[in-house]
Amino acid sequence: MARGKTPVPLDLPLPAAVDENGNAVNKHDRAYRALRDAILERLLPEGARLPSSRLLAERWQLSRGTVESVFDRLRAEGYVTRLGGSGTRVCAVIPDNYLHAPPPRDAKRASAAAAKRARSTQRAAQAAAPEGARVGVPFVAKLANPRLFSTEAWVRHVQRAIASASLELLCSAQPSGMAPLREQIAAYLRAHRGVACHADDVIVTTGIRHAIDLIARSTLREGDKVCVEDPGYRAVHRIFELTGASLVHASVDAQGVKVDTVREHAGVRLAYVTPAHQSPLGVTMSATRRLALLEWAAERDAWIIEDDYDSDFRYQSAPLPALKAIDRGERVIYCGSFNQALFSNLRIGYMIAPEAIRTRILALWQTIGRSVGVTEQLGLAAFIERGALVQHLRVARLEYLKLRDIVMSGLSVAPAVAQGRARITGAEAGFHFILWLPRPWSEAAFCKAAQAQGVALQPLASLCHAVRLPPAVVIGYTALTAAQARLATKQLAALLT
Template identity: 35%
Template sequence: MMKRPNRLTADLVRSGGMPLSRQLYERFRRAIASGQLRPGDRLPSIRVLAAELAMARGTVDAAYAMLAGEGYVVTRSQAGTIVSPELRDAAALDDDAMRPVRSSSRPSGRAEPLLLQMGLPAIDLFPRKLWTHVIAQEARRSSASDMMYPDPAGFEPLRQAIAAYLASSRGIACDWRQVLVTNGFQGGLDLALRILLRRGDRAWIEDPCFPPVRAALELAHARLVAVPIDSDGMQVGEGIRQARRARLAVVTPSHQSPLGVSLSLPRRMELLRWANQANAYVIEDDYDSEFRFVGRPLPALKSLDRGQRVIYSGTFSKTLFPGLRLGYLVLPDCLLDNFIAVTAGHGSGLNPFAQRVVAGFMAEGHFARHLKRMRKLYAARRAALAAALTAEFGERIGIELQPGGMHLLLRFMSRAQDTKVAQLARADGFGAEPLSSRCVRNDCGQGLLVGFTNAAEADAPAIARRLRRAIEPVTERRTRAD
């Protein structure tokens, strides 16, 4: 008997997120694993299903190929594509079906964005044509000197462009020579910790925090001082009480990761006073401050730094795309020579041509226009997703809307554990993350972190509906139990 697509293929998201072929593959695989499709059941033909779903035949063919490659379906000349008769106990596969499966037909190492994935800019609307034009332009300009060993501090025109951008957008008055181009945020952080920390030194970390920061500090053998976060940001006084003589602090003052709050001005001044008195350094991770939807972006902590205690860290991963692996540090004068020497000694591994392309992209004004466009787009996508989630979940969730950022924090009214909620969401192709996994020592509550940058406005209702269906085995059961 041929199985019709009906609800099995409902709510497919047609822009951003997971490719349609992958979504079809996941839906059919889960239906087979749950017993909705039984061994011997016939699937619609590629032509029929493509017509019913108004998509290209190649998309359906790719989904069927993935299913066949993993043994879920077989093709018989007369019967067409059927669920493999060898899956006699398909329901027994249900636990495994709840886990994401990587198709062997996809080249290894190539990742597609998950639905509501954290930390990604709008990949679907990046100006690829314009970017390709700048690449071609820089290639034509290349000369023999570009084949020499690169400056370990980074391509000079890029450093100049970054300094000019920070002066106008973040209030940071610095000489371009203070700018050091790094291998993304992580490369800059690892470099700073290698130079500033000795084994056993104490370091302040926000609680909750950005997990790679914690991992880097632990790898550097620092003793973590978990400083709790409230509505005014890091509780600086608590950090001083725990470890007045700490060597450094890593903070996200403009948009705390992951709670989204901003460090208040009194606490910014308190943090700078502590750093001056303790002869400590503050690493300011300014990862997504460009995307503020209420008022103007807040000035950077570095703009208030008169004692040269702040190391400012920025990245192009959120403003352009993460595949660039380019970030930068703005360093106090007293640290610059040491950082450049260590970078030169270890080899930065940076791509000189990529730096030239970014420099050209900025110099021609494309970067500023791209950010302006993304701010408008993200504001609309955030509003659409928040409205869709509210319509779908009602009073069962609370959505914490901060003035800026690239993600939402969902708080569930039930007592469902966020780790289980996130596990169910991820099994259905979502990139959601549990808030509790970001905690160091203090309890920051239960919640689900979801990105909105790759969720098109038109897709928001379908995404919200799909999320509700994915997690309702936990959230609905808990609500009824209450």
């Protein structure tokens, strides 16, 4: 097929208005799925030009604005490029093995018996000790702002949930976590992260690090190799080291982790990635890299841990679908947490583990103790079911966007930033961004000078292992007040002369 031609002109079918669970699917998501699936199935191959938004709008009886929004979403996820005069073209490279992988599982469980066996092997656990908060500390405030959380609403939901719970429910030991919470988590992930899952796929944990610890101890033997991002989340790297595994550090560029580095090392059993908003650089893993990573895992019989730590907070577009959403080979273990969404010491997280590994994880969980307390689980289930979580996320997203804009606007007037000698990246989502320093500043000298002004900074080098990057610092802003953000930004900008 010659470049510039549209291989499937206007006969792409629009998916049904309801999904396999009977839930309504809006027009935007239906159009998105039609085009994304056509790209993944190579009906629209690499380099192909998509039909124009006007033609697709007429064919599907949608507004042109809806189709343009779908094109922008596909571009943000790395499936297409949009260039003036060239139209919208497919840029994602689809590996051959992806086409032979089985389609994603139906959201309903294929085998109730398997879920029953899994439940019989696990108990839940107690919450981990809370971490030190960084509320109000510029600029290491990289956590949910507790000022936005309504304790009154939370108390009401917890009281109602406990009051309506049966004695049997309060006393039963449900290995993967309380069923009402797992049902709400699965429904949320289907609606907001594109993950086809059911309540029986969900394991409730005390947070993402707890989930990763369970995965590491269930899958790794001493001497196994684990691929991690460089720079990356060092606390998780330590968890892998405690299992006796050796780490392979893969560098990160504008498309995310370099999969070629993973391929170069034989014996890698597990890869840990943060695809939606790489920690700490903030880049989004491209569709081509995502598919290449899935292909690698299928070829090597390896696992991928997807840490989706802050995906609910995107400021230029809707949250991106998870890597798990296109995992046809069941190689991705998806990890998330409500600690980042609500407040840091809530200590409720979850994972979606493929059936092939879930029984092992549950068996370990049974050995080391119970999960989160029933009160918190039932309260959170009610909080989600009655729309309070979505409402809170909407409020928090707007507040964090305002704080981000205060900091970025304040830094933009600094001479070094205005002249392009210092720059900001990774600010499209999450709780932080990267400030790349101008010459002749070193990270150590800049952090020391900022500390003298009462501003705490994390040097980027502290998150690097082998990679050597230009001097930069991490700017966390979400757990600040507007006044704190303005003052601290003014102090920081004064150094960027």
